[in-house]
Amino acid sequence: MKSVIDQILFRNLLDEGEKIVYVAHIHPFIVYPVLFKTFSLGLIMPAIGYYLFPLMPEVWVSWAVLGLMISTYRVIQWYMDAWIVTNLSVINFEWNSPFSQSTNRIEFGTIETTTSEIHGFWGTVFRFGNLQIDNVSSAPVTLKNVALPQKVERIIMENQTKYVHSQAIRDHGQLKELLTTLLRTSQK
Numbered sequence: 720m721k722s723v724i725d726q727i728l729f730r731n732l733l734d735e736g737e738k739i740v741y742v743a744h745i746h747p748f749i750v751y752p753v754l755f756k757t758f759s760l761g762l763i764m765p766a767i768g769y770y771l772f773p774l775m776p777e778v779w780v781s782w783a784v785l786g787l788m789i790s791t792y793r794v795i796q797w798y799m800d801a802w803i804v805t806n807l808s809v810i811n812f813e814w815n816s817p818f819s820q821s822t823n824r825i826e827f828g829t830i831e832t833t834t835s836e837i838h839g840f841w842g843t844v845f846r847f848g849n850l851q852i853d854n855v856s857s858a859p860v861t862l863k864n865v866a867l868p869q870k871v872e873r874i875i876m877e878n879q880t881k882y883v884h885s886q887a888i889r890d891h892g893q894l895k896e897l898l899t900t901l902l903r904t905s906q907k
Contacts, residue, residue, distance in 0.1 A: 720900065722742075725742045725803075726739060728798075729742070729801075729803050729810075729812070732803060732810050732812060732822060733804075733805065736806065736807075737805045737806060737808075738805060738806050739803055739804075739821055740804045740805055740874060741803075741871065741874045742801050742802070742803050742804070742805055743801060743802040743804065743850070743865050743866070743871045744797065744798065744800070744801050744865070744866060745797065745800060745847075745862075745863070745864045745865060745866070746846075746847035746864050746865065746866040747797075747866070748841065748845045748847060748858060749847065750797045751826075753793060753835070754790065754793055754794065755756075756792045757786070757788050757793050758786070760786065761782070761783070761786015761787065761789050761790055762786045762787060762790065763786065764778075764782070764786075765779040765782040765783040766783070769784070770844065771806050777790075781786065784886065784898065795814075796814060796815070796816075799812065799814030799820075799896055800813055800814055800852055801811070802847075802862050802865070802871070804848075804852055804871070804875055805878075806878060806881070806882065807826070807827065807829075807882060808824050808825055808826045808827055809825045809875060810822055810823070810824050810825075811822075811823040811824075811825065811862070814820060820870045821907075823833075823860060823862060825852055825854050827878065827879040827882040827883065828882070828883070828886065828893060829855045829856045830852055830853070830854050830855075830875070830879055831853045831854060831855060832852075832853045832858050833850065833851065833852050833853075833868060833872045833876060834850070834851045834853070834872075835848060835850045835869050835871070835872040835874055836838055836848050836851075836868070836870035837852075837868065841878055842846055846867055847864050847865060847866050847867070847868070848864070848868040849860045849861055849862065849863050849865065850865050850871055850872060852869045852875070877886040884897040885902070
């Protein structure tokens with residue numbers, strides 16, 4: 720479920736050899752009230768004002784441009800607040816503004832458990848809930864009101880299993896190589 724937009728927007732968060740598998744966002748249902756209010760006050764009100772008072776077009780156009788900018792900012796803020804599941808880890812990316820961002824990387828090797836929960840009528844109907852990752856190295860990390868929490872949990876667990884399996888194969892190969900080297904040097 721990776722898109723070109725995700726590849727462009729989140730590419731600076733990735734390490735070498737890391738690929739985006741899935742990007743989880745807060746469910747749009749949670750953001751609709753804020754977006755609706757911003758859209759109504761920022762775009763619909765100036766349109767009505769222009770229709771009722773056409774002698775002040777500069778005021779209404781300025782208001783509409785400002786409303787469009789704020790609406791765009793809110794959509795970007797919603798989209799950029801995400802959990803990025805990669806082939807190596809889960810990245811918790813919090814975007815507050817272009818100048819205020821934070822990331823928290825949770826390596827698959829440190830994840831102990833993941834827990835998803837759906838509460839309430841609307842959460843059940845629209846399939847959104849909370850997803851929590853408990854890890855060895857720090858406090859639990861929670862993404863609240865994520866869309867399809869069971870799906871995201873399943874994707875995290877599948878990729879963790881693949882990662883642990885590939886690590887085991889790599890470690891087995893290194894151990895085998897080390898033992899072979901030790902046997903050769905002890906025979907000399």
